[in-house]
Amino acid sequence: MAENAPPVRFELLHVCTQSGARLGRVHTPHGSFDTPAFMPVGTQGTVKGMSPAELEEMGAGIILSNTYHLWMRPGTEVLEALGGLHRFMSWNHPILTDSGGFQVFSLSDLRHITEEGVSFRSHIDGSKQMLSPERSMEVQNILGSDIAMAFDECIPYPADHAYAKRSLERTTRWLERCLETHRRPGDQALFGIVQGGMHEDLRAQSAREVMAFDTPGIAIGGLSVGEPAKEMYRILEHTVPLLPTAKPRYLMGVGSPDYLIEGSVRGIDMFDCVLPTRIGRNGTVLTSKGKVIIRDAIYAKDPHPLDDECTCYACRTFSRAYIRHLVKANELLALRLASYHNLWFLLRLMEDVRKAISENRLLDFRDEYLERTGYHHRKVKP
Amino acid sequence: MAENAPPVRFELLHVCTQSGARLGRVHTPHGSFDTPAFMPVGTQGTVKGMSPAELEEMGAGIILSNTYHLWMRPGTEVLEALGGLHRFMSWNHPILTDSGGFQVFSLSDLRHITEEGVSFRSHIDGSKQMLSPERSMEVQNILGSDIAMAFDECIPYPADHAYAKRSLERTTRWLERCLETHRRPGDQALFGIVQGGMHEDLRAQSAREVMAFDTPGIAIGGLSVGEPAKEMYRILEHTVPLLPTAKPRYLMGVGSPDYLIEGSVRGIDMFDCVLPTRIGRNGTVLTSKGKVIIRDAIYAKDPHPLDDECTCYACRTFSRAYIRHLVKANELLALRLASYHNLWFLLRLMEDVRKAISENRLLDFRDEYLERTGYHHRKVKP
Numbered sequence: 001m002a003e004n005a006p007p008v009r010f011e012l013l014h015v016c017t018q019s020g021a022r023l024g025r026v027h028t029p030h031g032s033f034d035t036p037a038f039m040p041v042g043t044q045g046t047v048k049g050m051s052p053a054e055l056e057e058m059g060a061g062i063i064l065s066n067t068y069h070l071w072m073r074p075g076t077e078v079l080e081a082l083g084g085l086h087r088f089m090s091w092n093h094p095i096l097t098d099s100g101g102f103q104v105f106s107l108s109d110l111r112h113i114t115e116e117g118v119s120f121r122s123h124i125d126g127s128k129q130m131l132s133p134e135r136s137m138e139v140q141n142i143l144g145s146d147i148a149m150a151f152d153e154c155i156p157y158p159a160d161h162a163y164a165k166r167s168l169e170r171t172t173r174w175l176e177r178c179l180e181t182h183r184r185p186g187d188q189a190l191f192g193i194v195q196g197g198m199h200e201d202l203r204a205q206s207a208r209e210v211m212a213f214d215t216p217g218i219a220i221g222g223l224s225v226g227e228p229a230k231e232m233y234r235i236l237e238h239t240v241p242l243l244p245t246a247k248p249r250y251l252m253g254v255g256s257p258d259y260l261i262e263g264s265v266r267g268i269d270m271f272d273c274v275l276p277t278r279i280g281r282n283g284t285v286l287t288s289k290g291k292v293i294i295r296d297a298i299y300a301k302d303p304h305p306l307d308d309e310c311t312c313y314a315c316r317t318f319s320r321a322y323i324r325h326l327v328k329a330n331e332l333l334a335l336r337l338a339s340y341h342n343l344w345f346l347l348r349l350m351e352d353v354r355k356a357i358s359e360n361r362l363l364d365f366r367d368e369y370l371e372r373t374g375y376h377h378r379k380v381k382p
Numbered sequence: 383m384a385e386n387a388p389p390v391r392f393e394l395l396h397v398c399t400q401s402g403a404r405l406g407r408v409h410t411p412h413g414s415f416d417t418p419a420f421m422p423v424g425t426q427g428t429v430k431g432m433s434p435a436e437l438e439e440m441g442a443g444i445i446l447s448n449t450y451h452l453w454m455r456p457g458t459e460v461l462e463a464l465g466g467l468h469r470f471m472s473w474n475h476p477i478l479t480d481s482g483g484f485q486v487f488s489l490s491d492l493r494h495i496t497e498e499g500v501s502f503r504s505h506i507d508g509s510k511q512m513l514s515p516e517r518s519m520e521v522q523n524i525l526g527s528d529i530a531m532a533f534d535e536c537i538p539y540p541a542d543h544a545y546a547k548r549s550l551e552r553t554t555r556w557l558e559r560c561l562e563t564h565r566r567p568g569d570q571a572l573f574g575i576v577q578g579g580m581h582e583d584l585r586a587q588s589a590r591e592v593m594a595f596d597t598p599g600i601a602i603g604g605l606s607v608g609e610p611a612k613e614m615y616r617i618l619e620h621t622v623p624l625l626p627t628a629k630p631r632y633l634m635g636v637g638s639p640d641y642l643i644e645g646s647v648r649g650i651d652m653f654d655c656v657l658p659t660r661i662g663r664n665g666t667v668l669t670s671k672g673k674v675i676i677r678d679a680i681y682a683k684d685p686h687p688l689d690d691e692c693t694c695y696a697c698r699t700f701s702r703a704y705i706r707h708l709v710k711a712n713e714l715l716a717l718r719l720a721s722y723h724n725l726w727f728l729l730r731l732m733e734d735v736r737k738a739i740s741e742n743r744l745l746d747f748r749d750e751y752l753e754r755t756g757y758h759h760r761k762v763k764p
Contacts, residue, residue, distance in 0.1 A: 044707075044708075045704070045707065045708075046713050046714075046715045048714055049714040049715065051695070051699075051715065051718070052699065053699075069711075073707070073710060073711055074707040077683075078683055078703060078707070081683040082683065082701060082704070088707075089704060090704070300456065300460055303464060313433070313435065317434065317472045318472055321463070322464070322471060322472070324456075325456040326426075326428060328455060328456070331426055331428050331430065332428075332431040332718070333430075335714055336431075336714070
């Protein structure tokens with residue numbers, strides 16, 4: 001790689017003539033992954049219940065891990081001693097880390113936002129801490145993710161215009177500080193984040209400000225925070241066209257089947273969400289006929305797999321009756337199988353999305369898929 | 383198999399000239415396994431945290447499952463509808479089921495023993511239940527294990543001679559009732575159980591009475607119930623020589639490294655214990671240098687595997703520092719990795735034991751192994 005080449009590069013392979021969705025490939029220091037991509041979430045340096053071998057087996061091209069959690073535990077000293085996050089968790093493929101900001105807002109107590117950053121109490125030991133652009137970058141530099149995220153504020157929904165504007169402008173200033181303090185620009189990409197709430201003029205302002213820094217990728221934050229689907233789609237349709245074609249676009253915290261397809265239709269390249277593992281641990285599985293709550297008594301003697309159309313290990317091997325028994329008996333294998341299946345399901349969906357893009361039929365695929373699976377309660381025409 | 387051939391057959395391959403330990407192979411309707419064998423325990427129809435694929439990968443030749451737990455949940459109706467335990471849990475290899483007696487004594491409330499059986503309250507819903515030889519066989523027949531165990535009483539330690547004698551004689555009568563009610567003698571072996579506490583004359587009486595029924599295998603119960611190791615070894619040295627050479631001998635509920643070796647030395651062919659998965663879930667691992675409590679702060683930055691000499695997936699892939707982090711963070715992967723490693727460790731130990739038997743050096747192996755590993759605090763010369 002040339003001296004000044006960005007550590008992460010987006011290769012645009014094809015644009016779906018039917019939808020405008022993009023087929024691409026993101027190249028990182030730890031290998032490449034195809035887009036649109038779903039990133040399984042490994043909050044504490046592990047995708048809950050899954051081994052790295054299983055993540056490879058299911059075709060996860062990149063995973064996300066949370067800076068806040070790893071900073072609080074095991075801490076940067078351990079992660080530095082063990083050679084960074086890839087080696088620590090034995091995942092020799094791309095990793096994206098968030099900035100920690102979202103967790104500080106959602107998990108910690110007594111948070112207080114200033115221009116400097118956010119002061120809070122640790123959710124683990126109650127200690128007083130400060131997260132700032134500089135601190136977030138310091139931690140992410142030690143983690144050594146392929147893609148680091150800028151420290152931003154993800155404002156709640158709804159947020160009025162005045163607050164959203166003040167916040168996005170601070171987020172821009174924080175991005176500048178992140179870039180100034182970033183110590184590994186050669187092997188770790190830093191993505192800026194477009195904020196601005198549900199206000200189109202503010203999204204445009206934020207996109208303009210973020211793009212001025214020419215980061216190797218751009219994220220859209222502050223969506224899927226409680227707003228109706230049509231609001232999310234409106235903001236995406238307004239914001240995505242403002243972004244550069246040559247860089248990957250990451251829609252943060254989004255991962256339900258319909259959102260993954262609708263986001264792809266609107267030009268998004270990367271997604272992440274805890275949904276597949278979180279609902280899996282509660283015994284809910286995604287299937288080609290909609291969600292199945294496997295705990296339900298109706299499945300007590302059901303000899304069929306979780307999903308008749310699925311070829312994952314759980315579906316090739318076990319009945320709904322057995323997995324229901326494991327759920328009822330609080331067995332670890334239940335959590336494993338449901339999480340594995342759900343991740344497999346979403347990763348296969350993304351394969352189907354990429355195939356449909358390459359065949360210029362993503363809108364047809366969307367309509368057929370949402371109709372067939374029942375994941376269409378939030379369907380909105382673009 | 384001939385009409386009247388027993389469903390389970392023991393093939394004696396070699397007797398160690400140094401120790402008298404036996405190398406053998408047990409043939410069952412679901413395949414064969416080598417002895418001495420350690421059986422991982424799958425209490426609720428799953429070896430906690432492990433998939434059947436992983437059990438195959440680690441070389442488990444046979445697993446044990448608990449009749450009491452499966453009877454209480456999911457119940458015989460479900461197990462019958464799903465075609466028995468092998469199909470239910472997707473394990474197409476040998477399974478041994480216990481009688482449920484031990485769990486009734488240890489888990490349930492208000493148990494009351496009569497000649498008829500044991501009345502108790504379910505540990506799940508508090509319902510009144512009765513477990514008897516007939517009921518145990520009915521459940522085990524539905525489970526369809528390759529080896530069913532006779533319903534017996536495992537008396538506490540210490541137990542006086544009079545009680546131990548009354549109990550073993552009732553256990554013999556219960557064995558007779560089990561055999562009378564057994565509906566699948568053609569494809570499910572029923573093993574009798576020798577009881578008698580720590581009293582040598584009673585062990586001899588029980589062995590004589592059990593042997594009279596000519597079951598395809600014989601278990602030794604009521605050991606590892608709190609007695610000193612030398613007491614267990616005394617009873618084994620007294621009892622095993624009374625048993626027929628042509629049948630497998632199963633020492634129930636025993637599975638620490640030293641007991642597995644010392645039991646093999648004394649002519650035992652089969653063992654089971656929850657130890658590897660139970661201590662694994664608590665973050666304790668068995669290694670070639672003794673037990674490691676991975677939660678200890680000393681391992682916080684330790685880049686070495688759980689066991690430098692181990693070749694299991696966990697040891698090939700992860701550091702102690704990472705696994706300690708997973709344990710501290712209550713991550714599911716911690717339980718998986720520690721359980722997997724511990725089972726692997728004991729299954730490799732049994733391979734080493736079988737190799738040492740075939741090379742007529744099991745006593746040398748024992749002395750060297752217990753000295754090197756530190757699992758020798760209970761070492762007693764036979």
